Amino acid sequence: MSEEIKVDQELQEEQTAEVSQEESMANVNILKKGDIVKGKVIKVEADQAVVDVGYKYDGVVPLRELSSVSLDNAGESVEIGQEIELKVLQINDHKETLVLSKKAIQGEKAWEKLAADMENKTILEAKVAEVVKGGLVVDVGLRGFVPASMVERNFVEDFSDYKGRTLRLRVKEMDKEKNKVILSQKDVLDEEFEAKKQEVLGQLSVGQELTGTVQRLTQFGAFVDIGGVDGLVHISEMAWHHVETPSEVVKEGDQVKVQVLKVDPANERISLSIKATQPGPWQQVAENINIGDIVTGTVKRLVQFGAFIEVAPGVEGLVHISQISHRHIGTPHEVLKEGQEVQVKVLDVNPSEKRVSLSIKETEEAPAREPKQERERAPRRERESVSHEEMQGLNLTLGERFGDKLSKFK
Numbered sequence: 001m002s003e004e005i006k007v008d009q010e011l012q013e014e015q016t017a018e019v020s021q022e023e024s025m026a027n028v029n030i031l032k033k034g035d036i037v038k039g040k041v042i043k044v045e046a047d048q049a050v051v052d053v054g055y056k057y058d059g060v061v062p063l064r065e066l067s068s069v070s071l072d073n074a075g076e077s078v079e080i081g082q083e084i085e086l087k088v089l090q091i092n093d094h095k096e097t098l099v100l101s102k103k104a105i106q107g108e109k110a111w112e113k114l115a116a117d118m119e120n121k122t123i124l125e126a127k128v129a130e131v132v133k134g135g136l137v138v139d140v141g142l143r144g145f146v147p148a149s150m151v152e153r154n155f156v157e158d159f160s161d162y163k164g165r166t167l168r169l170r171v172k173e174m175d176k177e178k179n180k181v182i183l184s185q186k187d188v189l190d191e192e193f194e195a196k197k198q199e200v201l202g203q204l205s206v207g208q209e210l211t212g213t214v215q216r217l218t219q220f221g222a223f224v225d226i227g228g229v230d231g232l233v234h235i236s237e238m239a240w241h242h243v244e245t246p247s248e249v250v251k252e253g254d255q256v257k258v259q260v261l262k263v264d265p266a267n268e269r270i271s272l273s274i275k276a277t278q279p280g281p282w283q284q285v286a287e288n289i290n291i292g293d294i295v296t297g298t299v300k301r302l303v304q305f306g307a308f309i310e311v312a313p314g315v316e317g318l319v320h321i322s323q324i325s326h327r328h329i330g331t332p333h334e335v336l337k338e339g340q341e342v343q344v345k346v347l348d349v350n351p352s353e354k355r356v357s358l359s360i361k362e363t364e365e366a367p368a369r370e371p372k373q374e375r376e377r378a379p380r381r382e383r384e385s386v387s388h389e390e391m392q393g394l395n396l397t398l399g400e401r402f403g404d405k406l407s408k409f410k
Contacts, residue, residue, distance in 0.1 A: 031055055031098070035088045036105065041078050049074045051086065051100060059098035061086065066102050068110075068143045069129035077102070110141025111176055118171035123188055127166050131159045138167060142181050150184035153193065196228035201265045209277055214254045217246045224258055224272055231270030233258060238274050240281045241313030249274070281314035286351040288312070294363055299340045302332045309344055309358055317356030319344060326361050 031037065031053075039053035049061045066077040078084060090099040117124060126144065130137035135147040136159060146169065148156065173182035212224035212231070221234040233256075238249045250256060262271035289295065289311065297309035297317070306320045325335050336342070348357040 031088055031091055033088055033091060037086050037088065037100070038083060039086055039100070041080050041082045041084065044074050044078060044080055046073055049078050051084070053086065053098070053100070055098060056093075057096045057098060059086070059088075059100045061100045061102055065089070065100070065104070067129075067139060068103050068107060068141065069137055069139045106141045111174075114140060114142070114171050114174060114181060118174060121170060124169045124171070124183070125166055126169055126183070128162050128164060131163050135159075136162055136167075138169065138183065140169075140181065140183070143179070144169075144181040144183050146183050146185060150182075150186045153186055153189045193228065197268060198265075200227050200229040201263060201268065201270070204260050204263045204270065206260055206262065208260045210258055210260070212256060212258055212272075214250050214252050214256060216252060217250070219245070222246045222250055224256060226258065226270070226272070229270065231258070231260070231272040233272045233274050237261070237272070237276070239313070240275050240278065281312055282351045282354050285312055285315050285349065285356065289346055289349055289356070291346050291349055293346045294343055295346065297342055297344050297358070299336050299338050299342060302336060302338060304331060307332045307336050309342065311344065311346075311356065311358070315356065317344070317346070317358040319358045319360050323347070323359035323361055326364065326366050 037053045039051035039059065041049050042052050042058065043050035047063045049066065051059050051061060053059050061074075061078075063071055063074055066074055071077055084102055085105045086100040086102055087104040088098070089101050089104070090097065092098075116122075124140060126138040126140045128136045129139050135145055136151060138144045138146060146167065148159065150172070151159070151162075151167075167185045168188050169183040169185050170187045171181065172184045172187070174180070210226045212226040215223045215225050215230055217223075219235075221232050222238070223230045224233055233246075235243050235246055238246060243249055256274055257277045258272040258274055259276040260270065261273050261276070262269075264270070295311050297311040299307055300310050300316055301308040304321075306318050307324065308316045309319055310316050319332075321329065321332055324332055329335060342360055343363045344358040344360055345362040346356065347359050347362070348355070350356070
């Protein structure tokens with residue numbers, strides 16, 4: 001090969017290399033601070049993600065620039081192969097450093113989206129990123145805050161297990177200058193509760209029997225959840241027997257069977273009864289108490305004509321005053337007092353009329369009668385003799401008196 005040919009080949013190779021380099025440089029993006037770029041995650045480290053954005057060297061996204069909320073690891077926000085949109089924060093070709101931000105892009109888009117969501121009352125889903133004093137931090141493209149009072153419909157004392165949970169939220173308040181976004185899950189739950197309440201109210205009918213859960217107790221009764229709406233079981237409807245406090249019968253969380261007594265949709269009130277679902281006391285009387293039975297009862301009331309004795313829960317029978325004692329008494333108070341336990345004999349049972357006739361004295365042995373003492377009487381002849389003599393004496397005395405009177409007139 002001649003020297004001239006060799007020189008020509010070297011010149012052609014140099015020209016080809018220059019053209020190739022120029023073409024390669026032409027394909028490289030020209031970046032500057034503030035640019036928006038798209039890239040692919042090629043590496044995920046604990047404190048950063050490495051991203052290929054088509055530049056002559058790769059860029060990095062620091063942990064703090066991956067999300068608007070605190071992260072423990074970059075892997076919580078991105079994964080290898082994921083394509084993401086980024087903002088150029090810093091670029092230095094001499095040091096070949098390119099710092100990018102995922103958070104900045106999300107934040108700018110989030111303000112616009114959240115403003116629209118707030119206006120439209122859109123329900124958002126967001127995961128709890130942190131549990132902080134006073135509430136929860138959620139990631140909604142921005143750092144969103146859910147105050148403790150806006151998390152649930154009921155009071156929550158400890159939120160420690162809420163981290164990682166997904167909440168259904170509505171935007172309550174936004175302030176871009178202060179970088180503040182307030183959200184509420186309670187609003188969503190309240191609206192759903194009200195909708196459910198109206199649905200349930202429309203389906204209820206008097207006499208209907210349902211199973212519910214005791215939600216809370218008060219002095220006057222218990223509130224029972226019957227499928228998304230609470231109804232009141234008044235203390236008088238908790239049992240057939242007298243109840244002093246609701247806790248005697250139920251406790252919070254109990255599953256109970258109830259009957260609907262009254263529905264007032266206008267005032268959103270439901271009256272329920274537990275005792276109406278149970279056998280009535282008079283039904284039990286018909287099955288368990290018979291004429292002639294001797295049972296133990298409690299004196300409930302004393303009246304002038306007798307005493308009312310409770311012989312079963314909710315069932316009182318009458319002991320007439322004549323059946324209280326074998327001896328004559330003026331009032332029942334002479335031998336009985338309220339609250340006293342007594343033995344009674346069943347004289348008559350009439351469940352349909354809710355009447356039971358009882359006797360106390362029939363359970364006791366009658367005292368022996370004392371023999372009558374006869375007065376000493378004189379023999380008949382003696383009595384006749386005395387009477388004759390007395391009569392003669394009486395006649396003599398009268399004759400003498402009349403004789404004296406007559407002699408005065410002579």
